[in-house]
Amino acid sequence: MITRIAVLGSANFIKRLRSFEHELPSIKMDYYTYNIPSDAKDIVSIIKPCDAVFFSGSFPFYYAQESVLKLPIPSFYLKQDESVITTTLLSLSFTHPTAIHKLSVDIIDPASAMSVLEDIGQFNETPFLMKIDTSFDLEEIVAFHTNLQKNGSSLLAITSIHAVYQRLRDNGLSVVRMIDPKSSIIKGLEDTKSLALLFKSQSAKIAIGYIQTSKSQAISEDKVKQIAAAIQANTVKEADNLYSLFSTQGNVEEALNNNSMINSWLSSSSSPIKIAFGYGKTVIEATQNAKDALSYTTDNTAYLLTGSKELLGPFPNSNRQVELKNSDPLLVQIAKQTTLSPANLSKVVKFSRLRKSTEFTAYDLEVYLQVSRRTTERILKKLTDHGYAQIIGEEMTYQQGRPRAIYELNFPTYS
Template identity: 65%
Template sequence: MVIRIAVLGSSKFIERLMQFEQELPSIRMDYYIYNTPMEAKDIVPTIKPCDAVFFSGSLPYIYAKEVREKLPIPSHYLRQDETAITTTLLTISYSTSIPVQKISIDLIEPQSVQNVLEDIGQIEHYPYMMKIDPTFDLHDVVSFHSNLQDSGESSLAVTSIHAVYQKMKENNLSVMRMIDPKNSILNCLEETKSMALLAKSQSAKIAVGYIQLTNHTAITSDLLKKISSSIQASFVKTEDNLYMLYSTQGDVQHVLKNNTLEKWFELASSPLKVAFGFGKTVVEATQNAKDALDYVTENTAYLINDHKELLGPFPTNQKQVQLKTNDPKLAQLAKETTLSPANVSKIIQFSRSRKSTEFTAQDLEYYLQVSRRTSERILKKLLDHGYARIIGEEMTYQQGRPRAIYELNFPTYL
């Protein structure tokens, strides 16, 4: 299978890649050239249909983060690792007589240079280094190199940014690009291909859905036709006016990611209940969809995937709740407190969502969307087994009993 990859890079990077693209016969590449890494965010929306997107470095990858995360396909980038540093320094050593302390370098991670020099026993002298990040100013980077050469402290600039290279050349200053080893580029493109193949495989897996009007009346054939066509699904009617959909995981994820669900709700004569299930088999996907249906309320949708993770409610919220516990510590907590894996997962998410480690029963009640009695019962179970403790009280009103302030006493960053 030939995988189509959109490659974003500078003109020189793409020119070099084209010299050995024939060594990747199973990959077809479409090239998109930028002048500065910042332009990547504007290029991504113009990319034609492909299987994955490859960025020539971490800077364009970071700049394009917002639009990149909206893509329905995977994206990857070429990391500037110690192999690139070593190759560049070795090239300078063989082609010039410039000592390392007379070199200026701009790069993402200056520590990489220090690591390489220490590995070869060079610990007395280091180049001048400037750390670059998404907030860098092109003029500042050029000035960094130019000032060092003008003062005689540096004899050669090594840059990771094509626009800096061009500006230095225009100013008749000594400059070279950081060298990305051919093997690193080939390996990274192969990694991108593997990501695309995995995404295709996952997307093609079967998904089962259930759809039902909350008033238990029959869904019109016109609505069923519109729903099934938007998700490329076939459907069958089951008992109690419940309809089962057969689709693929990729189509379901597209529906959940876009505003398709809201269109379904607008077309329905009364509130809809929608549930989806993924699984390694049709039987497992069907059972997961049935289980997800228990969580659904009016005009919402839930999904249980093949990892037994409950996602939803869509389209307004997309929390992820673990419905099974694999971690031994959390399994022990669930066993001792008799709390369900779902509740344990929700408590962990509650903890991660807060800016403070302190909370009240009311805070937990609001987050879990349960009654005060339920939240207090959960807290009592945690307290009884040492997984939570009372650390104080608060009295924000004039009458009544003060409210206890709690703190969790188990790891929540698993």
């Protein structure tokens, strides 16, 4: 199975990664280049559907943290550890032999540099060290190296930030970049892949739900279909006032995190309803947890009991406001080019966010949209005709008829 990872890094980092990406055949990488680390926070909102996000360092990750928290997928960043310092110093011994005390170094953790120097027996020589974090302006870091070289205290700068490297080079100063070992980058990407697979595994676990009304006021079939479609669930009618839902943890969690969706379930029904969900290692356990959660519900509330017996609710339990209109310029442009209605385009975006895989069929979209196959295929044709979706394969899970096309969206859906 191929894991798709969005990689955010400097031009130099991405160029280097491309040179050995063939050594990671189970990972498909989409590259996003930033000029300075703070650009990462804006880039996150334009990445295309993928399984995980990988940052080339802690700086871009920290700058993008607020945007990362909104992602429905896991993320990982390459840490600057002692192997980075060791590799850099070893490289310098061949390419730029320089006395340790004539080096200026900007680094996230100066203690790790001192530890490496002790390990190689350099007890008496200490470079000029500057501890950096996201509170520093790039100009401060550039000035640190510039002043030391101009007054003769330092002969060579070692920087952790590509933008600083470029500035110092442009100013005619001697500078090299910290070197991330190839093995560390590969391990970081493999760890990211593992996170993505674990996330998918957790999201795919069974979730059982119940919808209940009073015996004298049965819920409408349309309302049941609305709730089931939102979590991609199959339903079974247990009684006139009780329905069972069969879905996955990932779909249920996505729904419970959306207060406007929960409100629409609970407030637009003609009669008071109760909703409960249960997770578990088996269908039996999840069913029992859902029944236990149902016992806590009151009219127009929802509860969740997890596999670890953690009761969450009542939902909606937050004052967070959800924006219901979409003013994203890119989506406005897509709507104009494809002539898709804003409502349909918005639903396609929500469908993408809800799924834990980047691949889908027309049937998957049809079930989510609750429209006819003809309408679904018309939507997909408009997207593919304008390059916003593409057919990447086909499947045939039955013996007769034509194979189903497998699609993938080709525009950002995480903003």
